[in-house]
Amino acid sequence: MVLAADAPIVGTGRDYTHLVQDYRVHGSLYTDPAVFADEMKRIFTDGWVFVGHESEIPGGGDWVARRLGTERVLMARAHDGEISVVANRCAHRGTTLCPQSEGNSRNFRCPYHAWTYDLDGMLLGAPFPQRFANEKPDVRLDQPGQVGIYRGFVFANQSGTAGPLSEHLGSGGSDLIDRAADMSPTGRLQLRDVAIEAEGAEKAKQIMWDGPPHAFVFPNLFLGEMNIARIDPLAPGLTEHYHTPLLVESSDLGINRRVILQSEAVMGPGGARSPSSSSTRRCSQTSRGTRSGLTWSPTTFTTGCRSGPVTTSRTPG
Ligand code: FES
Numbered sequence: 001m002v003l004a005a006d007a008p009i010v011g012t013g014r015d016y017t018h019l020v021q022d023y024r025v026h027g028s029l030y031t032d033p034a035v036f037a038d039e040m041k042r043i044f045t046d047g048w049v050f051v052g053h054e055s056e057i058p059g060g061g062d063w064v065a066r067r068l069g070t071e072r073v074l075m076a077r078a079h080d081g082e083i084s085v086v087a088n089r090c091a092h093r094g095t096t097l098c099p100q101s102e103g104n105s106r107n108f109r110c111p112y113h114a115w116t117y118d119l120d121g122m123l124l125g126a127p128f129p130q131r132f133a134n135e136k137p138d139v140r141l142d143q144p145g146q147v148g149i150y151r152g153f154v155f156a157n158q159s160g161t162a163g164p165l166s167e168h169l170g171s172g173g174s175d176l177i178d179r180a181a182d183m184s185p186t187g188r189l190q191l192r193d194v195a196i197e198a199e200g201a202e203k204a205k206q207i208m209w210d211g212p213p214h215a216f217v218f219p220n221l222f223l224g225e226m227n228i229a230r231i232d233p234l235a236p237g238l239t240e241h242y243h244t245p246l247l248v249e250s251s252d253l254g255i256n257r258r259v260i261l262q263s264e265a266v267m268g269p270g271g272a273r274s275p276s277s278s279s280t281r282r283c284s285q286t287s288r289g290t291r292s293g294l295t296w297s298p299t300t301f302t303t304g305c306r307s308g309p310v311t312t313s314r315t316p317g
Helices: 033-045 165-182 201-211 252-265 278-281
Strands: 025-026 049-051 062-068 069-075 083-087 102-104 121-125 146-152 153-157 214-217 223-226 229-236 238-245 297-298 311-313
Touching: 033 229, 049 069, 049 146, 049 229, 062 229, 069 146, 069 201, 083 146, 083 153, 102 278, 146 165, 146 229, 153 165, 165 223, 238 252
Parallel strands: 238 311
Antiparallel strands: 025 297, 049 153, 062 069, 062 102, 069 083, 146 153, 214 223, 223 229, 229 238
8 A cells, every 4th residue: 555645535534434444554655755644733833842841941041952743842941031032033033042952041132133132032132133123023933823831741733723731641541640749748740850748658659650651642742760851753753752760859869869869770871772783773674665565554563753863861950
């Protein structure tokens, strides 16, 4: 079977039901550029996407660079504590504002012509402002239509048409995040560093009974027990995974030490779930395309996964 560009159109995209069958999916779902474009629109533009965790930007002026699908964005904390998500793209001529992955700034200044924006994206000033007299009052960085936060997990919806975040998460998604957050004695996670406090024995017993979650919050947040994976699809043949140990806010630093060790063993370059050799990873993809002649992948295998050689693990400092 071939996924043709003229496959039936349903709504804003194509009907893929004939490519997903019991126990198998068609490899072209992972490799066809048209499918990727549709995915970017229907899922990563019109839906809610995980951006990051608020503990990654603990102080005023902290920011991290992220993606909403193929859109580059900045998640920042203003000096009043408010969190915003804005395009990492100057409103003047589209220059990338922050090529680094993270930082701390009073504002965002474009390296090209020095237009300067506050951390919420409003234009503060530009050289020779008389040239832009008509533009300045309304100029700001693009921003997603909606931003929502649930227990420190920051999500954004580019189009603003996805409805409430609570509906996207549903009781299942919020329960998973609750289970992850409740692994912390204080109910707060620390993806960046560790701190304070402890918790009562009864609650701890219940938390250990429930255990950490091991499931996906669609479309790009994987709660992998004591790890968080953020998945950034970049192109039909390339996806980046970022793995971060899920550290808890605790006075017992030994807990987080164990989490980091476990995370390195499982998610690190030589870990069980990240083959140390990129050639091994490439071999795991041999059945994904139509050229190999193996056009279908059993759904129980990961052989159809779109994946490139880039897998990034970050251990909080
Ligand atoms: S492109 Fe940013 S100021 Fe001109």
